Amino acid sequence: MSARVATFDRRMLPLGPAVAAIGVFDGVHLGHQALVRACRERASAQGVASVVVTFDRDPDRVVAPDRAAPQLLELEDKVAFLSELGVDAVVVVPFDAEVASMPPERFVDDILLAACTPVAVVVGEDFRFGRSAAGDVEALRALGEARSFDVHAHPLVHVLGAPVTSTRIRSLVAEGEVEQAATLLGRPHRVRGLVAHGRGIGTRLGAPTANLRPHAYAAVPADGVYAAWAVLGQERYPAAVSVGAPPTFPGSARAVEAHLLSSPGSDLYGLDLAVDFVERLRGLERFEDEASLARAIERDVERVRQVLAEHT
Numbered sequence: 001m002s003a004r005v006a007t008f009d010r011r012m013l014p015l016g017p018a019v020a021a022i023g024v025f026d027g028v029h030l031g032h033q034a035l036v037r038a039c040r041e042r043a044s045a046q047g048v049a050s051v052v053v054t055f056d057r058d059p060d061r062v063v064a065p066d067r068a069a070p071q072l073l074e075l076e077d078k079v080a081f082l083s084e085l086g087v088d089a090v091v092v093v094p095f096d097a098e099v100a101s102m103p104p105e106r107f108v109d110d111i112l113l114a115a116c117t118p119v120a121v122v123v124g125e126d127f128r129f130g131r132s133a134a135g136d137v138e139a140l141r142a143l144g145e146a147r148s149f150d151v152h153a154h155p156l157v158h159v160l161g162a163p164v165t166s167t168r169i170r171s172l173v174a175e176g177e178v179e180q181a182a183t184l185l186g187r188p189h190r191v192r193g194l195v196a197h198g199r200g201i202g203t204r205l206g207a208p209t210a211n212l213r214p215h216a217y218a219a220v221p222a223d224g225v226y227a228a229w230a231v232l233g234q235e236r237y238p239a240a241v242s243v244g245a246p247p248t249f250p251g252s253a254r255a256v257e258a259h260l261l262s263s264p265g266s267d268l269y270g271l272d273l274a275v276d277f278v279e280r281l282r283g284l285e286r287f288e289d290e291a292s293l294a295r296a297i298e299r300d301v302e303r304v305r306q307v308l309a310e311h312t
Contacts (some may be wrong), residue, residue, distance in 0.1 A: 104135030
């Protein structure tokens with residue numbers, strides 16, 4: 001059974017008694033997954049609904065746009081991955097200047113209690129909320145005592161000797177370490193965007209590419225060539241993906257270009273495409289001529305087939 005997905009509105013009918021998990025959940029990584037599972041299990045034990053309350057964007061994009069971190073997931077993928085964890089509902093709160101200005105008490109009263117009737121709330125042990133991140137777990141507990149709900153702080157999940165955090169994963173992605181990032185995410189890192197017309201060079205080289213235009217705030221991996229899956233709707237296709245400005249063609253802009261190894265059978269221009277990065281094969285190189293580049297692409301394609309066969 002898929003989760004109900006609702007965009008928060010103060011006029012919405014509350015979802016009723018529930019255990020609620022609250023967080024930004026950028027990446028829906030292993031730590032987030034453990035927290036949401038704890039919410040679901042506690043809700044099942046208490047005979048109420050399990051509800052995830054999240055935001056439609058990183059709060060920093062509103063309160064501090066100049067230092068907002070690259071985002072690991074687009075909203076539609078975040079909601080989809082949260083829904084797959086078996087909760088009853090996902091409530092998406094549009095994060096705007098008004099929400100950013102709410103003190104902790106008003107956030108609880110005007111948003112949480114308007115979305116559901118919590119009997120318990122599950123958050124990460126480092127949870128912060130309210131204007132200027134003034135509220136913490138203890139502040140939430142005090143508010144819960146006054147409003148008849150319990151608060152459970154979920155410990156951070158540790159993998160390879162360190163906590164699993166979105167910040168740690170972003171650093172790995174920025175370094176091109178997409179395999180390690182996948183270990184912490186529980187799946188490959190995904191970048192989504194619209195397919196636009198490119199330079200047409202790939203077609204000339206016998207390897208036509210889908211030129212992906214991610215959002216400006218997307219966490220795009222380091223420059224290089226990657227083995228990846230191109231995801232279109234419910235289907236996925238093996239792909240060799242180049243990230244960066246190709247040194248063989250001076251003056252080219254940085255791009256994300258996916259060469260699909262099997263055809264989706266339709267024109268991709270203007271479509272929404274996701275790329276799941278599996279492994280970085282090499283850095284970008286400058287080739288003396290297009291023939292040398294074409295041979296390198298052939299080698300890359302063969303390596304992509306091998307890598308994806310190992311990860312199937």
